[in-house]
Amino acid sequence: MKRFAIAAFALLATPALAAEPVTIWRDPGCGCCDAYAEYLRAEGFEVTVIDDRNFDKTSISVGVPEAGLGCHLAKMGNYFVSGLVPVEILNRLMAQQPAITGITLPGMPMNAPGMAPEKTGTLRVYAFGPEGVAVYSDE
Numbered sequence: 001m002k003r004f005a006i007a008a009f010a011l012l013a014t015p016a017l018a019a020e021p022v023t024i025w026r027d028p029g030c031g032c033c034d035a036y037a038e039y040l041r042a043e044g045f046e047v048t049v050i051d052d053r054n055f056d057k058t059s060i061s062v063g064v065p066e067a068g069l070g071c072h073l074a075k076m077g078n079y080f081v082s083g084l085v086p087v088e089i090l091n092r093l094m095a096q097q098p099a100i101t102g103i104t105l106p107g108m109p110m111n112a113p114g115m116a117p118e119k120t121g122t123l124r125v126y127a128f129g130p131e132g133v134a135v136y137s138d139e
Contacts, residue, residue, distance in 0.1 A: 025052040026072035033072045036084050036114030043087045068104040084112035086119045089137050100129035103136050
């Protein structure tokens with residue numbers, strides 16, 4: 001019974017993670033960033049979008065590896081998120097609270113949220129921080 005109560009609590013707690021405010025810095029001409037912001041809103045996130053033609057320089061200044069730049073930079077809780085990272089990975093990041101600076105999905109994969117109506121196939125997301133870069137998720 002105790003395990004059931006813990007599992008039920010975890011399921012009920014998951015939507016609360018989606019209430020996390022997200023700020024996105026993006027190039028003003030990027031339509032996929034608008035689609036990604038709408039995707040996050042549909043999943044329950046509070047999203048603020050800031051036009052920033054220099055989001056790439058800002059990304060590098062907060063630790064995103066230059067080779068790992070996504071099409072925008074987001075701030076969520078204490079983490080920086082670069083690229084079109086799926087919600088289930090964002091929720092896991094916030095639930096696990098790893099000792100990293102953030103995560104990145106490099107480039108603009110055609111099967112990522114914001115580029116496709118829904119995620120399909122495998123997306124490799126990397127963690128970055130003081131310890132370097134490592135695969136965070138490969139799903």
